[in-house]
Amino acid sequence: MPASEVYRLIEPGPVVLLTTRAEDGAADVMTMSWHMMVEFVPPLIACIVSEGDYSFQALDATGECVIAIPGLELAEKVVAIGNCSGRDTDKFTTFGLTALEAQRVRAPLVGEAFANLECRVADRTLKAKYNLFVLEVVAAWRDGRDPAPATIHHHGYGRFVADGAPLTLASRMP
Amino acid sequence: MPASEVYRLIEPGPVVLLTTRAEDGAADVMTMSWHMMVEFVPPLIACIVSEGDYSFQALDATGECVIAIPGLELAEKVVAIGNCSGRDTDKFTTFGLTALEAQRVRAPLVGEAFANLECRVADRTLKAKYNLFVLEVVAAWRDGRDPAPATIHHHGYGRFVADGAPLTLASRMP
Numbered sequence: 001m002p003a004s005e006v007y008r009l010i011e012p013g014p015v016v017l018l019t020t021r022a023e024d025g026a027a028d029v030m031t032m033s034w035h036m037m038v039e040f041v042p043p044l045i046a047c048i049v050s051e052g053d054y055s056f057q058a059l060d061a062t063g064e065c066v067i068a069i070p071g072l073e074l075a076e077k078v079v080a081i082g083n084c085s086g087r088d089t090d091k092f093t094t095f096g097l098t099a100l101e102a103q104r105v106r107a108p109l110v111g112e113a114f115a116n117l118e119c120r121v122a123d124r125t126l127k128a129k130y131n132l133f134v135l136e137v138v139a140a141w142r143d144g145r146d147p148a149p150a151t152i153h154h155h156g157y158g159r160f161v162a163d164g165a166p167l168t169l170a171s172r173m174p
Numbered sequence: 175m176p177a178s179e180v181y182r183l184i185e186p187g188p189v190v191l192l193t194t195r196a197e198d199g200a201a202d203v204m205t206m207s208w209h210m211m212v213e214f215v216p217p218l219i220a221c222i223v224s225e226g227d228y229s230f231q232a233l234d235a236t237g238e239c240v241i242a243i244p245g246l247e248l249a250e251k252v253v254a255i256g257n258c259s260g261r262d263t264d265k266f267t268t269f270g271l272t273a274l275e276a277q278r279v280r281a282p283l284v285g286e287a288f289a290n291l292e293c294r295v296a297d298r299t300l301k302a303k304y305n306l307f308v309l310e311v312v313a314a315w316r317d318g319r320d321p322a323p324a325t326i327h328h329h330g331y332g333r334f335v336a337d338g339a340p341l342t343l344a345s346r347m348p
Contacts, residue, residue, distance in 0.1 A: 013187010164338020
């Protein structure tokens with residue numbers, strides 16, 4: 001998909017998956033909701049990956065990850081992925097996710113997600129202070145079968161909301 | 175509302191309003207979707223306020239703002255607020271919004287929003303590079319009448335999605 005369209009996936013605030021591949025080759029995936037767009041083109045995305053998250057080490061060491069955007073039908077898996085750690089679980093195998101080869105990074109795409117964003121860490125200025133990484137999207141993939149898949153949004157303590165009715169309003173904003 | 179509950183409002187990625195009060199006393203309000211949680215307590219929120227936005231100057235000069243969270247019933251006003259600029263429009267008057275006095279900052283609360291977060295700028299490290307501000311929520315207000323008001327999410331080019339069905343899943347995440 002075009003880089004200029006990436007913000008339309010992240011701006012609505014979906015729960016996403018973040019994959020990494022450690023230097024030893026092991027792939028991992030975590031669940032993440034603390035992310036935002038920073039720039040349209042090239043697409044920059046800020047996110048918080050806590051030092052306590054198992055993915056932190058691989059993300060920081062390799063400077064690469066994939067943000068995969070799951071549809072509503074993956075909601076139970078997405079939550080289960082967030083409930084365990086790559087320290088003791090091979091999550092791709094456990095949750096039956098298909099790790100596909102990415103084009104520009106070593107971290108895997110998630111075959112079951114409807115969109116995948118290959119990312120490189122662009123800025124670590126606020127990493128030490130807030131665990132904040134700025135990522136640049138270097139390649140983006142979208143499954144075009146469903147033009148508007150429903151995503152999920154996290155409200156805390158196991159409460160989520162699925163996307164509901166679409167609204168079209170006369171916005172001059174991109 | 176307790177500071178520890180603030181992330182439950184921002185993490186789902188709603189379109190929000192950001193109010194400021196310039197040093198000359200003029201209140202303004204803009205529409206914003208590029209924001210994320212950074213820390214639970216004290217609640218820290220990162221956001222992008224572009225140098226081209228009229229609110230940038232007041233936010234940067236005063237270091238204060240309010241993030242107001244509008245429900246679905248305000249969707250048309252929220253878009254109209256994003257379609258014009260405080261440079262030539264008194265938006266509170268034009269859109270019939272009630273500017274209420276905040277407790278800890280000079281920027282006004284929005285009476286019609288179901289939640290209001292009084293914020294102070296906590297970090298400008300990435301302001302010059304990305305227009306990125308880290309805000310600390312210093313007081314938070316929530317209208318308790320509707321326990322789960324529907325919010326809106328921006329998909330670009332006038333397309334929005336309203337919150338739909340709630341899901342409860344066995345998450346161990348806060």
